[in-house]
Structures are given as C-alpha cells and as structure tokens.
Amino acid sequence: MSYQDLATPRAARRQCEKGVGEVRARQWNSAEASLRNAIAVYPAYALAWNELGEALEESRKLEEAGSAYAKAIAIDARLFSAYARWAVLDASQERWDRVAATTDAAIKLDPIGWPVLFFYNAVANFNLGRLKEAEQSADRAIAADQFPRAHYILGHILAARGDYRGAVEHMSKYLDLMTFAADAAQVRAEIQDARSRLQQLP
Numbered sequence: 001m002s003y004q005d006l007a008t009p010r011a012a013r014r015q016c017e018k019g020v021g022e023v024r025a026r027q028w029n030s031a032e033a034s035l036r037n038a039i040a041v042y043p044a045y046a047l048a049w050n051e052l053g054e055a056l057e058e059s060r061k062l063e064e065a066g067s068a069y070a071k072a073i074a075i076d077a078r079l080f081s082a083y084a085r086w087a088v089l090d091a092s093q094e095r096w097d098r099v100a101a102t103t104d105a106a107i108k109l110d111p112i113g114w115p116v117l118f119f120y121n122a123v124a125n126f127n128l129g130r131l132k133e134a135e136q137s138a139d140r141a142i143a144a145d146q147f148p149r150a151h152y153i154l155g156h157i158l159a160a161r162g163d164y165r166g167a168v169e170h171m172s173k174y175l176d177l178m179t180f181a182a183d184a185a186q187v188r189a190e191i192q193d194a195r196s197r198l199q200q201l202p
Helices: 003-007 010-024 027-040 045-057 060-075 078-090 094-109 115-127 132-142 150-159 164-178 184-200
Strands: none
Touching: 003 010, 010 027, 010 045, 027 045, 045 060, 060 184, 078 094, 078 115, 094 115, 115 132, 115 150, 132 150, 150 164, 150 184, 164 184
C-alpha cells in the first residue's frame, strides 16, 4: 500500500475505484461524476485528478482535462502517466511549447519507464526548431527499446540536419519494427525522398 493509499480516506478511494472502472468501461459521464466525488472528499487525490483528466478528455472537455492533469502533477510530481496524457492532449492540438515544457519537467525526474515522454519531447522540439534537443530525446526514446516510432521522428530530425543517410537508416528501422504501420506508404515515400537528396550531395 502506497503513502497515497494510506493518506486517502476510504470514501474517496471507493469513489475513485468506481470512477476508474467507469473509465475502463468508457462510461465517461459516470466516471466524471464518480471522480469528482472522490476529489470532493479528498482534493489532494492525484490519481483521481489524473483519471478525471482522461474522462474529461474523452468527453472533449479539453481545457478542463489539461487542468486536471496539471493538478495531478502539482500534487504528485512523479505521476508520469499524467505528464504523458497531458503531452498527448497538447500534441493533438499542436501546442508544442506546452508539450515541450510538460515533457521537459518530467524528463528532469528521469522517467526511464516512460519512453513516450521522450518521444513527445522530441516531436515538440522538432516542431519548435530545436533540433539538438529533439535528437537527444529521440535517442533516449530509442534506447528504451519500447517505442519504435521514435526511429521515425529521429529520421525527420536527421533529414532536417542534412544527414540523409541517418534519416534513411532510422525511417527504415521504423518500418522493420512496424511492418504493418498505417503510415508505411508515406514513410516509404519519405525514405525515397531522403535517398534522392543523398544522391544529390557532392
């Protein structure tokens, strides 16, 4: 039993458990109500805030969802699932500054088991033109050996830096790992473009 479990009133835990079950059952409105009940009993319930964020996000209440994830992190700075969910939410809206800030904060805590955070940090920094930082994060996501798409974003980063050989290598590696990727045709076209650019180099 964690410290959070010991500190959380039983009534709040019961409501949170009910809400988590409703989230898993995709009963978003019921989940929101249960999780808000848990938070009403115990406002410092980081897990309940995190799960509430997911329920709100699925109900398309995106600003409220982001606020819930932020609250979860403010209560428990090592709740990496909240960082990841918030980063994915902001990435879907192309809020790259916020994605970078959120994932930077998580990375300072060294979330080794959360390569998705390094991946979204790489994507955000790439879109912000910070290629050095993007490459470092993509490398860390790849090192975790759990997130094949990190090879794809690293390919883009290397292409932007003029390293077309490296771009081909990593995009090809992505396809090797994800044979049936939905974007395979697009990636093959990008690989061909990188090869063409490589052949044009002096």
